[in-house]
Each structure stands twice: as structure tokens, then as C-alpha cells.
Amino acid sequence: MKTTDHFRRTIQAYLGKRAASDELFAVSFQKPHKNINDCITYILNTVQKRGCNGFTDDEVFSIAVHYYDEESIEIGKEINCKVLVNHTVELTQEEREQAKVDALKRIENETYAKIKQQSQRATPKKHEPQPQASLFDF
Incomplete structure (x- = not known):
């Protein structure tokens, strides 16, 4: 089971x-x-x-x-399934502190990624330099 x-x-x-x-x-x-x-x-x-x-x-x-x-009860056949349990997770003080550190790091990384993405959109793309014609090339 x-x-x-x-x-x-x-x-x-x-x-x-x-x-x-x-x-x-x-x-x-x-x-x-x-x-x-x-x-x-x-x-x-x-x-x-x-x-x-x-x-x-x-x-x-x-x-x-x-x-x-019940003394005599029909149990039935084993059932292969997954059971979801809604529960409240009880964290220790250390686990709470680690969760805070992890959350702050995740927010920091996400914020950095957003800023980087925004700055890439704001910066005009550099074009390849076009060769300039010279009077002496003719």
C-alpha cells in the first residue's frame, strides 16, 4: 500500500x-x-x-x-493511492530563522534579476559599427 x-x-x-x-x-x-x-x-x-x-x-x-x-470488521482490499493531508507545520525556532534567511535571499535574488532585466530593456542596443566611406576609397 x-x-x-x-x-x-x-x-x-x-x-x-x-x-x-x-x-x-x-x-x-x-x-x-x-x-x-x-x-x-x-x-x-x-x-x-x-x-x-x-x-x-x-x-x-x-x-x-x-x-x-469493532471486533470483527471487513477491512477491504489494499488501495494504492496518494492521500493529501492539510496540516499546520510546526517549525522550531532554528527552522523559522533559516526560513527567514532563505526568504530574504530569494527576495534579494528576485529583485536583482528584475533590476537587471529592466536595465537591459532601458539600455539601447549597440549596433555594429558601419564602415565609413573614405574619399580616398574611390
Whole structure:
């Protein structure tokens, strides 16, 4: 199965957090015959059956929880697809500083390229010198 790794990590992180705060779900989450790969397969098959391409986080997470809560559940066949995950990226202070440096450098380069392009348009093109006729050439 080739789902997006970020999708798998997002689901796994949610389930782990839920198990840590919900004792009843923690029991379901520890079932030996349940695993994240089958959970992802179940989510993808459920989404496909519903025929909709967009789901809220809560809808997807509830499908994942349902997979772990149900004792016998039809998982379905593996689906080879890409999953888009909308998320907020949390950057460290160092990553933010590097992003600022990179952005300033990119702006500097773009500005320089624009100025150079404008100056090339403003400068008249130099023509090849035309040989001048001489009185002595005749």
C-alpha cells in the first residue's frame, strides 16, 4: 500500500494521543490483531465507498477509531493511492530563522534579476559599427 506516510503518521499520532487520554479506547487500541496498516486500509476503503473526496479530520479519525473499536470488521482490499493531508507545520525556532534567511535571499535574488532585466530593456542596443566611406576609397 502506498498511502502518504504523513497520513499514516497523522492517524497514528491521533490514535496514540486518544489512547493516552481515553482508557476505554486504550484497551481497543492494544488489541493484538489490530494494526495501523489495516486501519489505513479500512479508512481508504470506507472513504472510497462513500464516494466523496474530501473529509474533515474528525470524520477520518472517527473511521480510524471505529476500526479499533469493532471486533470483527471487513477491512477491504489494499488501495494504492496518494492521500493529501492539510496540516499546520510546526517549525522550531532554528527552522523559522533559516526560513527567514532563505526568504530574504530569494527576495534579494528576485529583485536583482528584475533590476537587471529592466536595465537591459532601458539600455539601447549597440549596433555594429558601419564602415565609413573614405574619399580616398574611390
